[in-house]
Every structure is written in structure tokens, then in C-alpha cells.
Amino acid sequence: MNPSTTLALGAASTRAPAVPTETASGDDTTDCAQVKRIALTFDDGPAATYTAELLKDLAPYKARVTFFTVGQNVAAHPELVRAEAKAGHEVGNHSWSHPDLTRLTTAQVQQQLERTSAAIKAATSKAPTTLSPVLWDVDTEDWKYRDAAKVARTVIDKASRNDVVLMHDIHATSVAAVPEILKTLTARGYPFVTVSHLRATL
Structure with missing residues (x-):
């Protein structure tokens, strides 16, 4: 039930970032049956100040993404989770402290998930609705390669429709890789949608 000592989860005490105030204008209306689209997902946050910077980068493109948040970081930075939801992004549950769930009992797993869902609801007034596991098509391995240009190139070169x-x-x-990803893939005709929006139209 304790977080890994080797995984930086971003909830360290730092000066509070300026929280973005962008507001989405309703539900995403992207017609995914007619266009190619990409679902960007971000795990383990929110993290001051990086998540705030990310939200500002996404706003000009009207890009909507899915944040799979860690509960202890939600509790540390509820204002960032509120900003994510207010901007029309999807907020999902990525456990409370990021343990290896396969090593926990069923009751412990349930506690990890329920505690995180409660923190998300407290921050946004809405419990997460993405309940089934979400896997990926493109793994940037950005935890291994701390190189913005390499991360951006991986997404640009490998990502395809859906x-x-x-x-x-x-x-x-x-x-730091996100602005180049947004610029390049937008020019190629890709809108950025949430995982739930993508799933609903496959």
C-alpha cells in the first residue's frame, strides 16, 4: 500500500503553480467515424508544475486527453484535477499509490481504487467513469528516455488512426514534448480525443 521509493509521483511539496482556467464548451463533438483521431493519455499525475504547463499547451488546440491520476497526487493537488475536468479532459483512476496491484489482496486493490475515486470526486464533483482497464498502442517509454525530442518523435512516427x-x-x-506532437499531428489532420470518446465510436 506504500508508493514505490523509485517512482517520482510528483506530489512533492513545491510552490503552487498557476492553475489554468480554460473551460471547455460542452462535450467533444468530434465525429470519430469520419476522421482519424488520437487519444493521448497521461499517467501518474497531477504534478506541480508540469500538469499546469500541459493544460496550457493543450488549450489552443482544443485537444482533449485522458489523465490517469494517482490518488495521493489528486489529494495533494486537487486544484489541478479540477482544472483538468473543467477544460473537458477525462480524469481516470490509476490507484492511490501506484503499487504492483498483482501483489495485493482483492481488498487492498479495492481500497486503492475506491480511495482514488473518492479523491477525484471530491476534487471535481464527479467520480471517474472509465472503469475498465485501458491499455495502449504506443508506449513512449518516456520514463526511460528523458528526452523531449525523442518522446515527440516516437509519438509522431508511431501513432496512427485510433x-x-x-x-x-x-x-x-x-x-515539453507535447507542443511538437500537437503541432505536427494536427497538421496531419488528427484531432485529440479522450479514451472514452474513442472507445464509444470504435
Whole structure:
């Protein structure tokens, strides 16, 4: 039930970031049957100040993404989770402290998930609705390669229609890769949608 000592989950005490105030104008209306699209996902946050920077980068493109949040970071930075939801992004459950769930009892797994869902609901007034496991098509391995250019190139070169891309908003280099990803794939005709939106139209 304790977080790994080797995984930086981004909830360290730092000066509070300026929280973005972008507001989405309703549900995503992208017609996924007619266009190619990409679902960017960000695990393990929110993290000050990286998540705030990411939200600002996404806004000009009207890109919607899915954040799979860690409960202890939700509790540490509820204002960032509120900003994610307010901007029209999807907030999902990535356990409370990121343990290896295969080593926990059923009761412990349930506690990890329920505690995180409660924290998300407390921050956003809405419990997460993405309940089934979500896997990815493109793993950037951004935790291994702390190189923004390499991360961006991996997504740009490998991502294709209807792909789910795995990234982490707890790494500065991953967040720094996002503007180039948005610019390049937008020019290629890709809108950025949430995992739930993608699944609903497959």
C-alpha cells in the first residue's frame, strides 16, 4: 500500500503553480467515424508544475486527453484535477499509490481504487467513469528516455488512426514534448480525443 521509493509521483511539496482556467464548451463533438483521431493519455499525475504547463499547451488546440491520476497526487493537488475536468479532459483512476496491484489482496486493490475515486470526486464533483482497464498502442517509454525530442518523435512516427498513446505528466521532458506532437499531428489532420470518446465510436 506504500508508493514505490523509485517512482517520482510528483506530489512533492513545491510552490503552487498557476492553475489554468480554460473551460471547455460542452462535450467533444468530434465525429470519430469520419476522421482519424488520437487519444493521448497521461499517467501518474497531477504534478506541480508540469500538469499546469500541459493544460496550457493543450488549450489552443482544443485537444482533449485522458489523465490517469494517482490518488495521493489528486489529494495533494486537487486544484489541478479540477482544472483538468473543467477544460473537458477525462480524469481516470490509476490507484492511490501506484503499487504492483498483482501483489495485493482483492481488498487492498479495492481500497486503492475506491480511495482514488473518492479523491477525484471530491476534487471535481464527479467520480471517474472509465472503469475498465485501458491499455495502449504506443508506449513512449518516456520514463526511460528523458528526452523531449525523442518522446515527440516516437509519438509522431508511431501513432496512427485510433491509437492510444501512453505518456506521463510527472516528467518535465514528456510535457515539453507535447507542443511538437500537437503541432505536427494536427497538421496531419488528427484531432485529440479522450479514451472514452474513442472507445464509444470504435
